[in-house]
Amino acid sequence: MYTDIGELVSSFVGGMITAIPAVSEEEWRVHTHMMHVADPAKRKAWNRKQSEAHHDDHHDAYDPNGFLAGPSNDAAVDKFGPIEVAKVLVGNAVLGSLLSEPAHVLMNGPTYQYNPLKHVAFTAGFFATAATYYVAYETLHHAMHFWEERRDRIVRTLTQRLQGTPDGELLFKMPFLEHICNSIANNTDQNIKKNKAYSYSQTDFDTCDAIIDFNRERNKKHPVMRTITAKDLLQEVTELHIAEERERRAKLGFFGKIKDATSRKAMSYLRNSDWFQWILRHHFVHHVNYKKNMNVVLPLADLLHGTLEDSSAERLNATEHTAFMICPYSPKITKYSKTQPAEKTAQYQANPA
Numbered sequence: 001m002y003t004d005i006g007e008l009v010s011s012f013v014g015g016m017i018t019a020i021p022a023v024s025e026e027e028w029r030v031h032t033h034m035m036h037v038a039d040p041a042k043r044k045a046w047n048r049k050q051s052e053a054h055h056d057d058h059h060d061a062y063d064p065n066g067f068l069a070g071p072s073n074d075a076a077v078d079k080f081g082p083i084e085v086a087k088v089l090v091g092n093a094v095l096g097s098l099l100s101e102p103a104h105v106l107m108n109g110p111t112y113q114y115n116p117l118k119h120v121a122f123t124a125g126f127f128a129t130a131a132t133y134y135v136a137y138e139t140l141h142h143a144m145h146f147w148e149e150r151r152d153r154i155v156r157t158l159t160q161r162l163q164g165t166p167d168g169e170l171l172f173k174m175p176f177l178e179h180i181c182n183s184i185a186n187n188t189d190q191n192i193k194k195n196k197a198y199s200y201s202q203t204d205f206d207t208c209d210a211i212i213d214f215n216r217e218r219n220k221k222h223p224v225m226r227t228i229t230a231k232d233l234l235q236e237v238t239e240l241h242i243a244e245e246r247e248r249r250a251k252l253g254f255f256g257k258i259k260d261a262t263s264r265k266a267m268s269y270l271r272n273s274d275w276f277q278w279i280l281r282h283h284f285v286h287h288v289n290y291k292k293n294m295n296v297v298l299p300l301a302d303l304l305h306g307t308l309e310d311s312s313a314e315r316l317n318a319t320e321h322t323a324f325m326i327c328p329y330s331p332k333i334t335k336y337s338k339t340q341p342a343e344k345t346a347q348y349q350a351n352p353a
Contacts, residue, residue, distance in 0.1 A: 011104070
């Protein structure tokens with residue numbers, strides 16, 4: 001049976017398009033029914049390990065206020081092992097094969113006749129998209145929770161200059177904290193590379209002043225806040241970060257500078273992009289309420305199942321609910337260690353979902 005290259009490309013693209021909603025639904029179901037069975041008594045052999053690793057360990061390590069807990073909790077960013085990865089890939093190859101014929105009939109009408117080359121092309125397209133989606137899931141999920149060493153230094157300095165001795169009670173609006181950390185990093189790079197004076201908007205100062213006042217009022221029984229304006233605070237933090245970065249970069253060798261510039265460029269692009277900030281906020285809300293925003297990469301299934309919750313910067317910056325705020329740096333955050341199964345059961349019984 002003769003098949004021209006155009007028909008094979010069409011089948012391959014058809015497989016890719018079909019995979020997009022399919023893998024979003026797949027991610028939603030795995031996240032819901034395998035990784036978030038809250039009651040230990042209801043867990044089965046096929047989802048117990050995944051729920052312990054994700055619902056118990058990962059969500060305990062990254063509770064909402066500690067969502068951006070930095071390098072200390074990297075071990076709790078649960079990743080699939082080789083066996084789980086193999087299951088994902090093989091399962092999607094089989095699913096693509098099963099969907100090939102119905103999709104071809106849908107695309108070509110009831111007169112379509114089975115063509116093995118088109119079948120292979122469709123399955124390959126479906127598999128390529130599914131594999132890319134999985135890589136995106138692992139990459140984005142890791143980037144959401146694991147702050148690079150530079151970010152960790154910025155939030156430590158910000159907290160120390162504001163509180164003196166960090167007490168773990170300081171809270172920032174999550175989108176604003178992301179914005180101000182990006183601004184400090186960007187201003188530092190521009191100052192070092194181009195000797196450009198750094199600047200912040202009046203909106204930045206006003207928002208930061210409001211956050212300082214909020215924390216001072218909230219913790220007035222435990223006065224740990226310095227008397228400082230947002231303008232002076234951001235100036236101090238930026239000057240200190242510029243000095244740290246100049247010293248750090250001066251110690252790098254030739255290849256170290258190339259590696260550093262490459263990794264910094266990639267991280268800067270990611271964290272400054274609107275789409276990453278959108279999906280970061282989407283996932284943050286999931287850590288506030290684990291029954292919402294189940295998708296990490298593409299929330300099509302969240303929309304379909306009614307689990308999509310508003311994660312706009314406007315909403316998160318407007319709320320005064322502390323569950324939607326983040327502690328930039330806390331001395332309480334240590335390397336996460338798993339609790340015993342009996343303790344997990346007791347925790348659930350005391351605070352059922």
